[in-house]
Amino acid sequence: MTTLTQENYYEDTNYLTNSRYKRYQQCQAKAYAVDKGDWVEERDETPLLLGNYVHSYFESPEAHEQFLAENGDKILAKTGKNKGKPKADFVIGDKMIDSLANDDGFGRLYHGFSEDDVQKELIVYGEIEGVPVKGKLDSVNLTRGYFVDLKTMKSIYSEEWNAELKQRVPAAVNNILGFGYHGQLGLYRNLLKQMTGQEFRPYIVAVSKETMPDKEILEIDNDWLDEGLDQLKENIVDVWNVIQSKQKPTACERCDYCRSKKKLGKVVSLTQLINN
Numbered sequence: 001m002t003t004l005t006q007e008n009y010y011e012d013t014n015y016l017t018n019s020r021y022k023r024y025q026q027c028q029a030k031a032y033a034v035d036k037g038d039w040v041e042e043r044d045e046t047p048l049l050l051g052n053y054v055h056s057y058f059e060s061p062e063a064h065e066q067f068l069a070e071n072g073d074k075i076l077a078k079t080g081k082n083k084g085k086p087k088a089d090f091v092i093g094d095k096m097i098d099s100l101a102n103d104d105g106f107g108r109l110y111h112g113f114s115e116d117d118v119q120k121e122l123i124v125y126g127e128i129e130g131v132p133v134k135g136k137l138d139s140v141n142l143t144r145g146y147f148v149d150l151k152t153m154k155s156i157y158s159e160e161w162n163a164e165l166k167q168r169v170p171a172a173v174n175n176i177l178g179f180g181y182h183g184q185l186g187l188y189r190n191l192l193k194q195m196t197g198q199e200f201r202p203y204i205v206a207v208s209k210e211t212m213p214d215k216e217i218l219e220i221d222n223d224w225l226d227e228g229l230d231q232l233k234e235n236i237v238d239v240w241n242v243i244q245s246k247q248k249p250t251a252c253e254r255c256d257y258c259r260s261k262k263k264l265g266k267v268v269s270l271t272q273l274i275n276n
């Protein structure tokens, strides 16, 4: 098995990541086609870049500089009166950074006290149901036994409908459950336990992309962490078998990839449509 390093982490495909697992959960057929190079996902890169812009700042000055060197052309204006400053989409990134950088509570949590052993971008790995899995943690305080994941989101408290819970919830709830962060943090906690033998407490520092960014330290209750990890355990072997071409990928029949393969034949009744 490959030894994971900061250099080979993203190229490595011997270990499953939570995000790759999530893609297979959404649609196996599409994820498989993307992995094989048969389908190119069209998506807006801005949210990912904005997230990495904020992340790299709190990782280290060197990481932020390297991120800007690699992505500066997409982030900084090349001409006009704002030359060298962030483009409109990324101005909010600077506000998010300021909001956290000037917050002592955040600093203590994310960077720890001076005597603490705090690791940024720590690679964790292990096995879940016999499947090799890896992850990268934003900040791990090995002295105090907790880790922190920084999440950028549209809003924390604006109310949204949650179809599964059948109630209105703060946007952060939809963000966490929708992206499966409870499973991700449950997984990371499990991998840290495999590596160190210790139980770590996971925290999310949420920061919003609103004109005046909101922020909050969120803790995911144990029941939710367990539920997220249990869901992952139920499906991970299936996903791994598909990735290794031991099992045919199933199609969701709804996503853009599946629509591109769609051929008409069977007739759908109104009742079937309602019960869909």
Ligand SMILES: [Zn+2]
Binding pocket: 026, 027, 028, 029, 030, 251, 252, 253, 254, 255, 256, 257, 258
């Ligand atoms: Zn699909």
